[in-house]
Amino acid sequence: xxxxxxxxxxxxxxxxxxxxxxxxxxxxxxxxxxxxxxxxxxxxxxxxxxxxxxxxxxxxxxxxxxxxxxxxxxxxxxxxxxxxxxxxxxxxxxxxxxxxxxxxxxxxxxxxxxxxxxxxxxxxxxxxxxxxxxxxxxxxxxxxxxxxxxxxxxxxxxxxxxxxxxxxxxxxxxxxxxxxxxxxxxxxxxxxxxxxxxxxxxxxxxxxxxxxxxxxxxxxxxxxxxxxxxxxxxxxxxxxxxxxxxxxxxxxxxxxxxxxxxxxxxxxxxxxxxxxxxxxxxxxxxxxxxxxxxxxxxxxxxxxxxxxxxxxxxxxxxxxxxxxxxxxxxxxxxxxxxxxxxxxxxxxxxxxxxxxxxxxxxxxxxxxxxxxxxxxxxxxxxxxxxxxxxxxxxxxxxxxxxxxxxxxxxxxxxxxxxxxxxxxxxxxxxxxxxxxxxxxxxxxxxxxxxxxxxx
Amino acid sequence: xxxxxxxxxxxxxxxxxxxxxxxxxxxxxxxxxxxxxxxxxxxxxxxxxxxxxxxxxxxxxxxxxxxxxxxxxxxxxxxxxxxxxxxxxxxxxxxxxxxxxxxxxxxxxxxxxxxxxxxxxxxxxxxxxxxxxxxxxxxxxxxxxxxxxxxxxxxxxxxxxxxxxxxxxxxxxxxxxxxxxxxxxxxxxxxxxxxxxxxxxxxxxxxxxxxxxxxxxxxxxxxxxxxxxxxxxxxxxxxxxxxxxxxxxxxxxxxxxxxxxxxxxxxxxxxxxxxxxxxxxxxxxxxxxxxxxxxxxxxxxxxxxxxxxxxxxxxxxxxxxxxxxxxxxxxxxxxxxxxxxxxxxxxxxxxxxxxxxxxxxxxxxxxxxxxxxxxxxxxxxxxxxxxxxxxxxxxxxxxxxxxxxxxxxxxxxxxxxxxxxxxxxxxxxxxxxxxxxxxxxxxxxxxxxxxxxxx
Numbered sequence: 001x002x003x004x005x006x007x008x009x010x011x012x013x014x015x016x017x018x019x020x021x022x023x024x025x026x027x028x029x030x031x032x033x034x035x036x037x038x039x040x041x042x043x044x045x046x047x048x049x050x051x052x053x054x055x056x057x058x059x060x061x062x063x064x065x066x067x068x069x070x071x072x073x074x075x076x077x078x079x080x081x082x083x084x085x086x087x088x089x090x091x092x093x094x095x096x097x098x099x100x101x102x103x104x105x106x107x108x109x110x111x112x113x114x115x116x117x118x119x120x121x122x123x124x125x126x127x128x129x130x131x132x133x134x135x136x137x138x139x140x141x142x143x144x145x146x147x148x149x150x151x152x153x154x155x156x157x158x159x160x161x162x163x164x165x166x167x168x169x170x171x172x173x174x175x176x177x178x179x180x181x182x183x184x185x186x187x188x189x190x191x192x193x194x195x196x197x198x199x200x201x202x203x204x205x206x207x208x209x210x211x212x213x214x215x216x217x218x219x220x221x222x223x224x225x226x227x228x229x230x231x232x233x234x235x236x237x238x239x240x241x242x243x244x245x246x247x248x249x250x251x252x253x254x255x256x257x258x259x260x261x262x263x264x265x266x267x268x269x270x271x272x273x274x275x276x277x278x279x280x281x282x283x284x285x286x287x288x289x290x291x292x293x294x295x296x297x298x299x300x301x302x303x304x305x306x307x308x309x310x311x312x313x314x315x316x317x318x319x320x321x322x323x324x325x326x327x328x329x330x331x332x333x334x335x336x337x338x339x340x341x342x343x344x345x346x347x348x349x350x351x352x353x354x355x356x357x358x359x360x361x362x363x364x365x366x367x368x369x370x371x372x373x374x375x376x377x378x379x380x381x382x383x384x385x386x387x388x389x390x391x392x393x394x395x396x397x398x399x400x401x402x403x404x405x406x407x408x409x410x411x412x413x414x415x416x417x418x419x420x421x422x423x424x425x426x427x428x429x430x431x432x433x434x435x436x437x438x439x440x441x442x443x444x445x446x447x448x449x450x451x452x453x454x455x
Numbered sequence: 456x457x458x459x460x461x462x463x464x465x466x467x468x469x470x471x472x473x474x475x476x477x478x479x480x481x482x483x484x485x486x487x488x489x490x491x492x493x494x495x496x497x498x499x500x501x502x503x504x505x506x507x508x509x510x511x512x513x514x515x516x517x518x519x520x521x522x523x524x525x526x527x528x529x530x531x532x533x534x535x536x537x538x539x540x541x542x543x544x545x546x547x548x549x550x551x552x553x554x555x556x557x558x559x560x561x562x563x564x565x566x567x568x569x570x571x572x573x574x575x576x577x578x579x580x581x582x583x584x585x586x587x588x589x590x591x592x593x594x595x596x597x598x599x600x601x602x603x604x605x606x607x608x609x610x611x612x613x614x615x616x617x618x619x620x621x622x623x624x625x626x627x628x629x630x631x632x633x634x635x636x637x638x639x640x641x642x643x644x645x646x647x648x649x650x651x652x653x654x655x656x657x658x659x660x661x662x663x664x665x666x667x668x669x670x671x672x673x674x675x676x677x678x679x680x681x682x683x684x685x686x687x688x689x690x691x692x693x694x695x696x697x698x699x700x701x702x703x704x705x706x707x708x709x710x711x712x713x714x715x716x717x718x719x720x721x722x723x724x725x726x727x728x729x730x731x732x733x734x735x736x737x738x739x740x741x742x743x744x745x746x747x748x749x750x751x752x753x754x755x756x757x758x759x760x761x762x763x764x765x766x767x768x769x770x771x772x773x774x775x776x777x778x779x780x781x782x783x784x785x786x787x788x789x790x791x792x793x794x795x796x797x798x799x800x801x802x803x804x805x806x807x808x809x810x811x812x813x814x815x816x817x818x819x820x821x822x823x824x825x826x827x828x829x830x831x832x833x834x835x836x837x838x839x840x841x842x843x844x845x846x847x848x849x850x851x852x853x854x855x856x857x858x859x860x861x862x863x864x865x866x867x868x869x870x871x872x873x874x875x876x877x878x879x880x881x882x883x884x885x886x887x888x889x890x891x892x893x894x895x896x897x898x899x900x901x902x903x904x905x906x907x908x909x910x
Contacts, residue, residue, distance in 0.1 A: 190645035
């Protein structure tokens with residue numbers, strides 16, 4: 001690769017870092033389970049730069065690995081084949097808020113937390129709420145990130161109106177539109193959302209925003225065990241209680257987090273919890289929370305604790321730190337298998353038994369309201385080779401079983417590198433072949449994030 | 456084409472109608488502006504039959520034109536190149552209601568009205584509500600049909616969890632999943648939704664359903680003119696009033712419908728109306744309708760009439776018959792251009808001026824809440840050749856202008872045959888080329904609804 005060609009493209013040479021000078025973190029993702037290698041790291045600053053770099057790379061068959069804030073959990077940002085790491089963290093401007101059409105136009109490197117605070121300060125609301133707030137919005141779109149509030153509001157896909165993207169031959173195209181409805185030709189926008197940088201890179205996003213809900217309350221509901229908790233979820237949904245979030249955690253998992261943060265959950269009852277939120281105006285919240293309270297206390301709930309402001313903040317801190325608390329002491333593999341809601345409890349039971357079979361410690365938590373219970377598979381300081389084999393065999397069985405349950409390998413993290421093998425194993429060959437053929441259309445030279453997801 | 460080959464595939468010879476025996480309606484759509492020709496009409500009854508017919512057609516390069524209930528408005532079901540019309544009206548079974556996972560599994564030929572009544576009898580709700588209730592659900596998915604309740608609930612796309620489809624080489628694949636979330640590889644499901652039979656035909660659909668709202672109210676809001684009405688829409692949306700529907704009609708248009716049905720709107724005031732609905736429980740409806748009432752009466756609304764049951768039924772009948780009332784006396788071209796909400800009023804003004812320039816009579820109505828105001832272009836008994844030229848020139852300018860306003864050619868009817876020219880004119884060449892390349896993947900022999908939308 002001719003670095004001088006890259007230097008001609010970018011505005012300022014300081015945007016380029018070469019070979020050994022590249023910091024290690026740019027060669028991996030947030031888990032840092034695997035490192036790749038790259039000839040150059042480029043901090044792009046405009047669509048034009050992106051186009052010119054990709055055109056150059058396409059002609060010279062140089063691999064491109066796009067990355068946002070590097071908070072991914074699947075290795076999608078590991079550069080496998082050298083070439084260029086295209087870093088979007090400096091394309092981080094908020095370009096327009098349109099308060100009448102209810103849209104926010106951003107560059108892909110803007111962080112989720114900055115999107116959320118920018119619109120909330122103006123009394124608007126961007127509903128998707130993945131746990132990792134320092135993720136870039138481009139990364140959220142590339143993995144179709146989900147998060148806490150998906151139960152009521154849906155996922156990232158539901159909030160992308162329009163995008164500008166650059167395909168594998170350097171063409172910039174606009175997909176979707178600022179309009180609310182669209183029945184206009186093939187839906188290229190939805191094809192690119194969730195494609196993890198394998199079809200195109202995203203250079204501009206028009207997001208849908210909504211008026212900010214007047215207020216929000218949180219409710220902690222203890223149960224005797226995981227099964228009682230997740231079985232109550234369907235009852236809440238069928239009661240039209242319209243919760244914003246239904247998160248699940250077990251007491252022994254929360255305890256890690258309590259110690260880690262030096263905080264306490266406001267309940268001594270139960271071994272498992274649902275943490276609910278309700279938002280809207282006063283009357284909506286009252287009516288919905290009362291519906292939920294009624295069905296929950298009529299079934300297995302041990303209590304229905306409406307949290308005061310301080311309790312709510314602390315409880316969400318505890319929920320938010322579950323992963324960090326675990327990772328502070330041990331390495332873990334995050335799994336975001338999603339199953340139909342009715343299968344959560346059966347699947348969790350199977351998972352526990354499988355864990356016992358392999359003598360692997362597991363931790364459950366996550367988004368019970370949409371069938372997306374996370375499982376963290378703990379390494380427990382196992383020796384490298386043994387851990388690799390054991391976790392692989394365990395995961396192979398787990399993904400296989402989730403497929404029998406009509407589940408899917410990823411609810412919100414994406415497939416990336418680490419789940420690719422399992423994804424291909426449980427997916428119809430024809431579907432994988434169609435995906436690869438589509439890739440060959442958008443990325444004719446085969447340079448965009450090759451070797452990831454399905455390719 | 457060898458009809459004997461087809462006879463071997465289907466269960467019963469009566470499923471096949473040949474050449475001249477084919478009723479004319481099967482060679483067109485509901486507008487019957489154009490008729491095609493076909494060698495055979497086959498009423499398919501199973502996925503296996505569909506696969507075998509498409510395999511046979513693919514090998515022998517025989518064109519396939521899929522059709523549901525034939526209620527389309529764009530000519531998408533006109534067989535342009537002979538071959539086989541594949542009619543799904545006899546694949547009309549409801550296969551499963553899953554009351555816990557909140558899904559309904561249907562064959563594509565089930566009618567929208569039957570989906571709606573089936574779930575509502577069981578206290579569930581299928582929110583998408585396109586005007587034409589005798590459309591097939593497969594047709595609704597193929598055009599990503601929108602309808603009245605899109606403001607609150609979204610469009611057909613938002614309610615398809617999983618589909619079984621047969622691609623152009625006769626492969627049956629399953630796309631999507633019964634799970635709520637999905638970040639698993641390229642989104643083939645959303646690519647096929649709205650593709651108007653150009654990539655695959657749909658043989659099974661798993662729909663998302665929700666608990667039935669407790670009740671619903673309708674409100675009629677009169678204004679002095681169209682502009683005041685549509686400008687109030689943004690105020691309603693920004694007030695978080697969460698209406699289910701915001702329909703728009705002008706008094707002089709409603710009058711056709713009133714005469715046609717021998718009914719009366721319950722207001723003498725105003726020249727234009729918004730017709731709102733609110734659904735949910737008692738307190739939600741009260742709170743939301745009061746928010747709307749406040750902002751509307753503080754701006755240009757002349758009244759805020761909460762309709763009693765009889766008034767609501769009659770007013771919705773008048774709204775529902777707007778098209779039929781027009782078509783009873785005149786031929787018309789239905790336009791479903793969609794523009795950003797802030798542009799509705801300006802675009803309507805431009806449209807009126809353009810109508811005057813061409814001396815063409817226009818009628819406005821539709822879904823103000825999502826920027827999807829329908830325009831009916833009336834022929835006014837013009838002589839054929841003149842009408843063709845005049846309407847074409849008018850539409851060419853109109854689609855061009857909508858593009859300047861960042862609108863799109865179709866909000867919910869699709870592109871089909873009749874809008875293809877305008878769609879291609881206002882769409883980036885690269886996007887059209889990507890669509891055609893995608894078609895060549897799913898339909899390698901080039902037999903599925905060729906010549907429609909973008910192809």
